[in-house]
Amino acid sequence: MKTKPGLFAIIFWLVWLLALAAPPAHGAATVSTPHATVTLLSEQPQATPGQTLWLGLRFKLIPHWHVYWRNPGASGAAPVIRWTLPEGWTAGDLHWPVPQRIPVGPLTNYGYEEAVTLLVPVRIPEGPLPAGPLTLTADAEWLVCRVECIPESGRLTLELPHPGSPTVGDPATQRLFAAARAQWPEADRVTGRYRLAGDAQTITLEAPGLAVDDRDEVWFAAYEWGPVDPSGAQSRQTTAEGLVLRVPAGDLPPAGDVPLDGLVVVETRDGGAPARRGYAVRLEARPAATGTSETLGLMTALGFAFLGGLILNVMPCVLPVLGIKVLGFVREAGANHRRRVGHGLSYGAGILLSFLALAAALLLLRAGGASLGWGFQLQSPVLVALLAYLMLLVGLNLSGVFAVGAGLMGAGQALTAGSGLFNTFATGVLAAVVASPCTAPFMGTALGFAITRPAGAALAVFLALGVGFALPVVLLSLWPAQVRWLPKPGPWMKTFQQALAFPLYATAAWLLWVLSQQTDARAYGAALAGLVAVALAAWLYGQWQPRGWRLGLLGAALTVVLLLLLRPVAGSDVAVPARADPERLTWSEARVRELTAAGRPVFVNFTAAWCITCQVNERVALATENTRRLFADRAVAYLVADWTRRDPAITRQLERHGRSGVPLYLWYAPGSETPVVLPPLLTEGIVAEALQSL
Amino acid sequence: MLQAFFRVFLITLAFVAGSAIAAPRVGESAPDFTGVDTQSKTHRLADYRGKTVVLEWTNHDCPYVRKHYGAGNMQEQQREAAAQGAIWLSVISSAPGQQGYVSPGEADELTRSRKAAPHAVLLDPEGRIGRAFGAKTTPHLYIIDEAGKLVYMGGIDSITTADPADISKATQYVRVALRERAAGQPVTTPVTRPYGCSVKY
Numbered sequence: 001m002k003t004k005p006g007l008f009a010i011i012f013w014l015v016w017l018l019a020l021a022a023p024p025a026h027g028a029a030t031v032s033t034p035h036a037t038v039t040l041l042s043e044q045p046q047a048t049p050g051q052t053l054w055l056g057l058r059f060k061l062i063p064h065w066h067v068y069w070r071n072p073g074a075s076g077a078a079p080v081i082r083w084t085l086p087e088g089w090t091a092g093d094l095h096w097p098v099p100q101r102i103p104v105g106p107l108t109n110y111g112y113e114e115a116v117t118l119l120v121p122v123r124i125p126e127g128p129l130p131a132g133p134l135t136l137t138a139d140a141e142w143l144v145c146r147v148e149c150i151p152e153s154g155r156l157t158l159e160l161p162h163p164g165s166p167t168v169g170d171p172a173t174q175r176l177f178a179a180a181r182a183q184w185p186e187a188d189r190v191t192g193r194y195r196l197a198g199d200a201q202t203i204t205l206e207a208p209g210l211a212v213d214d215r216d217e218v219w220f221a222a223y224e225w226g227p228v229d230p231s232g233a234q235s236r237q238t239t240a241e242g243l244v245l246r247v248p249a250g251d252l253p254p255a256g257d258v259p260l261d262g263l264v265v266v267e268t269r270d271g272g273a274p275a276r277r278g279y280a281v282r283l284e285a286r287p288a289a290t291g292t293s294e295t296l297g298l299m300t301a302l303g304f305a306f307l308g309g310l311i312l313n314v315m316p317c318v319l320p321v322l323g324i325k326v327l328g329f330v331r332e333a334g335a336n337h338r339r340r341v342g343h344g345l346s347y348g349a350g351i352l353l354s355f356l357a358l359a360a361a362l363l364l365l366r367a368g369g370a371s372l373g374w375g376f377q378l379q380s381p382v383l384v385a386l387l388a389y390l391m392l393l394v395g396l397n398l399s400g401v402f403a404v405g406a407g408l409m410g411a412g413q414a415l416t417a418g419s420g421l422f423n424t425f426a427t428g429v430l431a432a433v434v435a436s437p438c439t440a441p442f443m444g445t446a447l448g449f450a451i452t453r454p455a456g457a458a459l460a461v462f463l464a465l466g467v468g469f470a471l472p473v474v475l476l477s478l479w480p481a482q483v484r485w486l487p488k489p490g491p492w493m494k495t496f497q498q499a500l501a502f503p504l505y506a507t508a509a510w511l512l513w514v515l516s517q518q519t520d521a522r523a524y525g526a527a528l529a530g531l532v533a534v535a536l537a538a539w540l541y542g543q544w545q546p547r548g549w550r551l552g553l554l555g556a557a558l559t560v561v562l563l564l565l566l567r568p569v570a571g572s573d574v575a576v577p578a579r580a581d582p583e584r585l586t587w588s589e590a591r592v593r594e595l596t597a598a599g600r601p602v603f604v605n606f607t608a609a610w611c612i613t614c615q616v617n618e619r620v621a622l623a624t625e626n627t628r629r630l631f632a633d634r635a636v637a638y639l640v641a642d643w644t645r646r647d648p649a650i651t652r653q654l655e656r657h658g659r660s661g662v663p664l665y666l667w668y669a670p671g672s673e674t675p676v677v678l679p680p681l682l683t684e685g686i687v688a689e690a691l692q693s694l
Numbered sequence: 695m696l697q698a699f700f701r702v703f704l705i706t707l708a709f710v711a712g713s714a715i716a717a718p719r720v721g722e723s724a725p726d727f728t729g730v731d732t733q734s735k736t737h738r739l740a741d742y743r744g745k746t747v748v749l750e751w752t753n754h755d756c757p758y759v760r761k762h763y764g765a766g767n768m769q770e771q772q773r774e775a776a777a778q779g780a781i782w783l784s785v786i787s788s789a790p791g792q793q794g795y796v797s798p799g800e801a802d803e804l805t806r807s808r809k810a811a812p813h814a815v816l817l818d819p820e821g822r823i824g825r826a827f828g829a830k831t832t833p834h835l836y837i838i839d840e841a842g843k844l845v846y847m848g849g850i851d852s853i854t855t856a857d858p859a860d861i862s863k864a865t866q867y868v869r870v871a872l873r874e875r876a877a878g879q880p881v882t883t884p885v886t887r888p889y890g891c892s893v894k895y
Contacts, residue, residue, distance in 0.1 A: 075892035105895035
């Protein structure tokens with residue numbers, strides 16, 4: 001019993017000692033004016049060498065008064081803080097919470113009412129702290145306004161204890177810092193681009209990654225005065241691509257080739273006060289600047305396109321069509337020369353017109369703001385499924401399951417059967433359509449170049465591709481002597497024709513594999529069932545050769561079945577499964593920036609499941625033992641941008657490098673923010689050489 | 695369909711409403727205006743063809759206006775402009791009941807007490823001239839050349855604080871522009887950020 005008072009005394013003494021020794025747990029300095037109470041706070045209770053110390057400047061305002069955001073808007077002024085810090089300490093930029101719009105008559109300002117906390121990171125260097133008190137002084141000037149404005153200022157001084165001092169973290173301060181951070185705009189989630197109207201009055205902003213509800217209010221605020229008029233009305237559209245905002249240009253409209261930085265703010269009004277989310281965006285000028293060294297010249301692109309067209313003829317999807325053409329020439333070896341040439345030319349015209357139509361459609365869609373690149377026809381699961389069905393149909397036709405009048409297969413038959421030029425023209429169109437999935441994997445570079453050019457150049461490149469594609473058959477029609485080496489017409493032709501069905505089945509199988517990467521199991525199953533429906537319809541047609549309304553009924557039934565089956569395909573959207581493989585990170589602009597900022601070397605592989613060149617490159621140059629070891633040795637971050645499905649962020653990145661298709665390989669040497677573009681055909685040697693530049 | 699039409703209508707409306715305060719562009723004709731000064735005299739911009747015209751939006755209670763009048767900077771530039779043959783018009787667009795709204799007598803008293811030297815002070819309580827020019831701040835300055843084209847719009851100078859000590863360190867944009875015009879040169883910095891209090895429309 002005796003010890004009790006003594007114990008109490010000791011505890012009391014200890015508490016009293018602590019209270020004396022520990023200065024106010026968190027130093028906090030306050031300045032009060034008639035309109036504002038401004039407090040300087042430190043998040044950490046004490047200074048630690050080598051660490052970042054966060055300071056906060058909290059403004060508490062009387063009702064109806066406001067202070068300003070970094071861009072104050074039509075009038076006003078942002079708070080300015082001059083720091084006086086211990087030797088070697090450096091203060092970073094102020095971190096601004098998402099502001100609100102404050103209307104003043106017809107004008108609009110950006111700022112904060114009631115209260116706001118501006119945070120600033122302070123870098124404390126390694127090594128011993130300076131002796132003596134650690135004094136942090138903020139000389140702050142701020143303008144506080146209701147309608148009228150008062151410039152105010154104050155000096156706030158904070159003293160931080162040295163490490164090891166008995167200090168206690170203050171939960172209220174921690175909460176304040178957490179709350180301030182929660183109001184920061186989200187960085188690196190949204191990217192976009194802008195276009196200045198010809199009269200420099202309106203800026204069209206696109207932030208494709210941002211989905212907003214129709215009821216939300218959305219506005220853009222530039223970081224700096226000038227490019228955007230804060231007071232003008234903004235209108236918005238929500239397209240399939242995401243958000244499109246029309247914003248009135250300010251007194252100094254952006255030059256049109258520099259990025260525009262700012263915030264996209266989304267205000268949700270659910271009854272009470274609006275909830276505000278902000279997204280920091282860097283909007284690239286449109287059209288995207290292209291790396292000059294990388295882009296192909298027009299002549300080179302034309303040459304590549306022509307060669308590509310020639311090569312297309314031996315692609316598994318086109319070869320059968322070509323084979324049939326050749327069969328036709330064999331059959332009509334003795335036919336009238338003029339008619340033969342006519343058919344050859346109409347086949348060529350079918351191809352050229354199809355390519356031109358495709359190019360024109362693509363250019364129109366892009367002009368309408370769709371972010372499409374070459375290969376888009378394989379990025380839509382429905383289109384992929386339909387192309388697979390088409391391959392199957394043409395294949396079944398070759399296999400003899402059904403025959404179409406004068407012959408779907410029958411450009412050749414058409415010649416002998418003496419039917420019109422229209423049939424050969426249609427064969428040309430068919431050849432172009434079946435060729436389209438094969439162009440994406442192999443012709444990405446030339447065609448990708450084409451569609452980022454002005455319309456004239458783009459059409460020329462597509463035309464060159466068509467000419468290359470049509471040439472062999474047209475030449476054969478002009479000089480049929482070239483096919484004399486082929487055997488005389490006979491039963492072998494039927495066997496040959498049936499054999500030609502298999503490259504088409506193979507193409508269909510490949511398309512289905514692509515589809516399997518784009519949809520979930522349910523939708524994929526439905527698409528496979530569609531295959532059966534197509535085969536059944538073809539067989540029914542072959543059996544009964546329906547005409548008139550019966551044919552219409554069969555066609556309608558197949559259409560309805562396919563519509564029903566493809567609905568889940570159109571609807572399904574498979575998020576690319578995050579690969580557990582630590583050697584293979586998913587690409588994003590933000591991640592590249594993060595990694596390069598941290599000094600890591602970065603290799604980016606822009607690829608797609610349907611891109612055969614990409615797959616080949618991965619097998620022979622990237623996934624090899626040697627390259628993997630090289631990447632591991634040099635701590636290279638290997639990022640993969642998967643374009644199997646549409647992804648506007650990837651499309652834009654491709655365009656920035658003058659491409660509109662995959663593959664694209666970028667190499668960021670350590671500490672470099674501008675990548676080296678590697679050639680589209682990789683070898684281990686090329687990769688190793690690029691890495692030597694380390 | 696109806697909904698789409700309605701949306702287009704709303705957007706159009708928003709643009710029309712938004713354009714009410716749209717600023718003119720440098721290099722284009724300045725909006726012509728008619729304004730009444732403190733002596734009930736009418737001034738039309740078109741009357742000053744052949745002369746350089748400076749428009750200065752002002753509000754004597756705004757701290758930023760006080761910065762430049764208190765230090766004598768604004769008055770000095772008004773005198774320089776007059777000496778070069780330019781017409782300097784101060785414009786007060788504060789609405790009745792708002793800060794800076796003054797009667798003609800009070801405006802003249804302000805000119806006298808501050809030793810200001812504008813060609814005239816225009817009273818624009820309905821904000822018509824202010825909206826036509828997209829005047830946003832006090833001070834906000836515009837220079838119109840002899841042909842009626844806008845050649846400068848923006849701040850009086852380059853340091854956007856309310857501290858008079860900064861005036862001597864700042865580039866005086868209006869003075870520079872007027873000198874360049876007088877020397878027959880184009881204005882090197884034709885658009886700058888206007889800074890100050892909002893115009894109290």
